[in-house]
Amino acid sequence: MRIGTTLTHYIIRNQREIAGASGTFTGLLNDVSVACKKIAALVDKGALVNVLGSAESENVQGEQQKKLDVISNEIMIEALEHNGHIAALASEEMEGIHPMTAERRGRYLLLCDPLDGSSNIDVNVSVGTIFSILRAPDDATEPTEADFLRPGTEQVAAGYCLYGPSAMMVLTTGEGVSMFTLDRDIGEFLLTRENVTIEADTKEFAINASYQRHWDDPVRRYIDECLAGEDGPRGKNFNMRWVASMVAEVHRILTRGGIFMYPCDRRIRAQGKAGKLRLMYEANPMAMIVEQAGGAATTGTQRILEIEPEELHQRVPVILGSRNEVERVTSYHG
Numbered sequence: 291m292r293i294g295t296t297l298t299h300y301i302i303r304n305q306r307e308i309a310g311a312s313g314t315f316t317g318l319l320n321d322v323s324v325a326c327k328k329i330a331a332l333v334d335k336g337a338l339v340n341v342l343g344s345a346e347s348e349n350v351q352g353e354q355q356k357k358l359d360v361i362s363n364e365i366m367i368e369a370l371e372h373n374g375h376i377a378a379l380a381s382e383e384m385e386g387i388h389p390m391t392a393e394r395r396g397r398y399l400l401l402c403d404p405l406d407g408s409s410n411i412d413v414n415v416s417v418g419t420i421f422s423i424l425r426a427p428d429d430a431t432e433p434t435e436a437d438f439l440r441p442g443t444e445q446v447a448a449g450y451c452l453y454g455p456s457a458m459m460v461l462t463t464g465e466g467v468s469m470f471t472l473d474r475d476i477g478e479f480l481l482t483r484e485n486v487t488i489e490a491d492t493k494e495f496a497i498n499a500s501y502q503r504h505w506d507d508p509v510r511r512y513i514d515e516c517l518a519g520e521d522g523p524r525g526k527n528f529n530m531r532w533v534a535s536m537v538a539e540v541h542r543i544l545t546r547g548g549i550f551m552y553p554c555d556r557r558i559r560a561q562g563k564a565g566k567l568r569l570m571y572e573a574n575p576m577a578m579i580v581e582q583a584g585g586a587a588t589t590g591t592q593r594i595l596e597i598e599p600e601e602l603h604q605r606v607p608v609i610l611g612s613r614n615e616v617e618r619v620t621s622y623h624g
């Protein structure tokens with residue numbers, strides 16, 4: 291499609307090709323983009339408005355919430371609640387699902403991490419919103435949590451909005467990945483890149499190396515080999531990055547390749563968890579985007595998109611990005 295096309299027009303054009311499309315999906319993506327524009331405006335204003343700092347509360351996962359975590363969650367609910375596009379919403383910041391009333395019940399389910407990378411809010415470093423869209427069950431009965439527990443292969447669409455120097459919406463509906471940049475003067479996301487692909491090889495990895503002493507052998511081996519550079523078995527030097535906002539890491543990988551790892555380790559296992567990142571709000575949508583761009587995403591032992599979810603707030607190890615590197619780390623787990 292023509293570079294500069296608005297996100298709304300882009301979605302309408304896509305949907306026109308689908309027989310029987312009712313406009314609900316177009317409306318839903320429009321709701322999400324409105325919410326993201328509102329969050330982008332707040333992130334942009336930062337210390338000028340009262341959105342920085344702690345909210346003095348914890349979310350269901352026992353994590354300290356930031357004011358902007360709570361506000362972003364409210365913005366998502368408000369944008370989606372009245373339009374009849376979704377049957378229910380699930381969010382990292384809410385313990386249970388948020389069902390719509392019967393008269394407002396739509397055909398889709400939306401899952402989101404309203405604000406990803408919250409530790410970066412107060413230091414003015416990139417954060418983002420991640421979302422995943424599933425189809426609601428046909429029978430139009432009251433949606434339940436069980437309706438959300440579907441493998442990532444069933445996602446109808448996934449995307450994120452990066453609040454960086456520019457705000458960017460990155461979207462897949464299962465036919466490749468497109469990027470839109472927010473033109474703040476006209477308040478629209480405009481298409482700036484289509485058919486995004488991730489190089490199969492890379493010389494850049496991202497991992498929080500402060501947990502090195504807790505790592506399992508396969509992860510330790512992979513990183514040791516990268517660090518050994520030209521003199522080691524890989525025969526090339528690697529660069530390292532860690533933003534601590536998954537959205538920013540994935541965006542870098544979509545732009546110039548790389549591998550991102552948040553593995554399970556002894557520290558995480560000792561807390562009774564299987565990983566740090568959330569399957570439904572982080573791993574699944576990002577895995578769909580990365581695969582749609584020709585990359586790969588595994589837990590080390592399994593393709594992320596094929597995991598059968600057991601609970602809404604389930605956590606998983608994540609290894610994603612340039613295909614050959616992800617396959618290498620995964621083979622070390624074999």
Ligand SMILES: O=P(O)(O)OC[C@H]1O[C@](O)(COP(=O)(O)O)[C@@H](O)[C@@H]1O
Pocket residue numbers: 382403405406407408409498534535536537552
């Ligand atoms: O602080 P750590 O352990 O490096 O973790 C950073 C990771 O945590 C996350 O921030 C989790 O997201 P939230 O901010 O939504 O909780 C990821 O985006 C990021 O990759």
Ligand SMILES: [Mg+2]
Pocket residue numbers: 403405406407536572
């Ligand atoms: Mg997150």
Ligand SMILES: [Mg+2]
Pocket residue numbers: 359382403404405406407408
């Ligand atoms: Mg979050």
